[in-house]
Amino acid sequence: MGDRSVGNPRTAKMRNAVLTEAAKYVVALLLGMTIGGVLISFKGEDPVFAYKVLLEGALGGRAAIAQTLRWATPAILAGLATTIGFRAGVFNLGVEGQLYMGAFVAALVGYSVALPGRAHMIAALGAGALAGAAYSLLPAVLWMRYGINEVVNTLMLNYVAYLLTEYVVRVFIMSSSGSVVPLQIVTPEIAESARLPLLFPPYQANVGLFIGVLLAILVYFFFQRTVWGYELDIVGRNPAFAAYGGVSVRRLGMLAFIASGLVGGLAGAVEILGVHHKFAAQFSINLGFDGVLIALLAKNDPLGIIPVGLFWGILRNGAYSMERMTSVSRIVIQVVQALFVLFLTVDAGVIRQMLRRRRALRGKPVQKGATTTHGSLV
Amino acid sequence: MQKEIRLENITKRFPGVLADDHVNMIISAGTVHAVVGENGAGKSTLMNILSGLYQPDDGRILVDGEQVRFENPRQAMRRGIGMVHQEFMLVRNLTVLDNIILGFEPSRAGMISRSVARRVLKDLMNAYKLDVPLDETVERLPVSMQQRVEIVKALYRGADVLILDEPTSVLTPQESRVLFAAIRELVSRGKTVIFISHKLGEVLEVADRISVMRDGRVVGELPASDATERTLARLMVGRDVLMNFTPPGKPQGDPVLEVKEMTVKDARGLEVVKQVSFTVHAGEVLGIAGVAGNGQSELVKAIVGLVPTCSGSIHISRRDVTKASVKHRRQAGMRYIPQDRAWVGTCRQSALWKNLLMGYEHYRKFSRFGLLRLDVVRRFASDLVARFGIKTASLYVPAGTLSGGNLQKAIVARELALGPRLLIAEDPTRGIDIGATEFVRRQVLQVAEGGGAVLLVSQDLQEVMALSNRILVMHKGQIVGERMPAETTEEELGLLMAGRATRGTHDGR
16 A cells, blocks of 8 residues: 555544544443343333443442442453453453462462461462462463463363362361351352452442453553553564564563462452452352453553453442343343444454454464454444 | 557556656657656656556556557456566466466367467477476476566567566676567567666666656666766656765674574575575675575574574674574674565554664663653664664654655664664665665665674665675575675676686585
8 A cells, every 4th residue: 555644633533533433332232222122011011211320230329339439440450450461361260260270369368377467368369360360370471382282271161260270178177167058059258358448338339340450451551651551562463573673472471460360369259348348159250251251351551450340340239239120130231242343243343353363373374464454333 | 469558647646645646758659668767756657557466546558659548457458468477377287378378278079178279388488489398397497597587478478568677686796688689689579568666777778768767656767878876866756866885894803793604494494595604794895696596595584593403503793693683683783684674674563653662662761660661762762763764754643654765764664773783685776766765775785883893684686785894695595705896897796696616616605
């Protein structure tokens, strides 16, 4: 192509781009909600009413907002964990498992260790994060050293994590703590000192939210300002170019993988220390998996994770309230969420980019001229 | 079957770019019509419109006076217009026959009838004197034969007008001769050939008429007999162009790159570089010529550190870097202009400034305590853009938005930014326009003049001859000859490249 660009003023162009982008989100959401609405009306309910209940349940009043923030917290952390991997070209789909490991170890430290004041809380958070990191080490090493596909590995290890934590709790912890006829497979409650402070007692929203937001900002600056962030970004977009420039692709990819696991573990620790106060088997309802959708919606922008996470909190909290008030199952909202992401990413080029990256890793040539990114769903 | 093609006021816009701007062209039946122009001049867009890949925003196409509109290449093919792309569209592990009939299989009772196809093809090959081995699998054929398969394929599908997109870029001089003969044969039998190229010498040799494009417009159309390389170059670029270079004087410098008995294996474990030894001195340009796929690419990758060596050693400025990482080799003063600029040399989705920084991000100048000094980096990047005349909307646009020539300029700018001690340039001007080619070649020579060592690996023989102090020829992973450019000819090098020894000796090392 030539480079005689049309002489539009730049600002107008940028405003246009922003508007198009915003329109894509709106259209994708509306499409998702429309299909969700159809599902709701199948149940014999009025979709408009159902959505109204959802919104009120999420934002109508102090209690509702607090609960929305409570759900936004793991969404932000899990989304961030996934994003860190995605940005570096690491498809860590094991955030769920890392979250379990983090949750379990945080609970362990929370109830079995005695430390003064905030130190206990920090130790439990740290231990949870490290557990997540350690759990991501296995697929990371397999990937980097032996080229074993991390997508399959991390997915499978999620099951290992659910079942292993359940097993350990039931066999080693519950039997030794003398609990009889367990109704639920849980660890003992963590000590007061290990709990995260609540934002609006007695509601469950806690300082974990600030941890998430702060971390998102940190990650943003990491990618914007640091040498490693710069290199990781290139590794994620074009590993062949990074290797050409002298970047140690394997080492950095490994680092991103572990960092992703670390944040995943932290997400689990925050859930336990902030909300549940004990580890229960299979407690997470797809918190980790939601991270993938959130990362996709935020287009792997760490700052974008914050609003998307909040939005996720609204949907999740609202869905619970919708379920209480109507006969509609909250699964409908999960469908809406999934459709939203689907419609948005149809055009986002994210998939295309992933494929290209894959091809580059395998050293296959890429089609020339396949770079125009227009054509949209709007 | 004679087809006259008229393109009238063809206009095609891409977002932000006017690729073709009211282009008019008449392609007479039974002639070779060359379309030349710099990259981005709009010639491939035009041809893609003619072959049905794109649809014009405005204007019309007339075939024998009748207006046509092609929604896809199949429709164009139905009107007898076929294109042989630069990248061949062949299935490597199918036979030639199957490749040719793929999608156009003659069938009998719902079954593919290969015997019918074979008979048709035999006649066709006889008529045009274009023999291809029908039962060989494509991957076993040399590139020149694959190209011929593409041509036969187009003829089989009924092409009366053949569009050849940069057909000689993959051929040796001898193979190009053979292709030109084939083109003349086709034309003598009434076919029309549209020949896209940026090599002016061969355009003059093969074409009857030449259209020159610049900035989306036809800026000149003339019979080949009235044209010279100089006039064509001036039309294409819009100013006089320096085409001849003199390599720097006799090198007397210290050895900068020493490769000793290096062997490299490819992914399948085959030795693709065998016991290769050579030295590049400061102030010298050492050219390596060879047909693509004879080990040059692996040789370069091994020197750069992107693939491991199997045996032998590599020294840069007397430091053993045989096992060193790319980063360490870069620190030793090595820079690399890779053949694949779109995929190895740049990150298309990343901002231009990020592309210009690559390899330097650890330099104290650009980062402290792991934090990028963005102001310094941006000053550095905008300085490079100005110094090397890179045309870009800003430093922040993705590198992929730059045209091929500008992208290559950006790579050259980055690699030469801080005065390399050793430059490895791999096909540095492949597929870029004359203006950018002139620029890149001059920059490469300046490295040598400034006391750096240059290893130039190129499939463009003219380029190797024009820039090198010494030329090594590679064939099947070995160096089969060393020549001084003044004492050799393209023909002789071509024979060496084809694996035939000259002067009665096999003078490899």
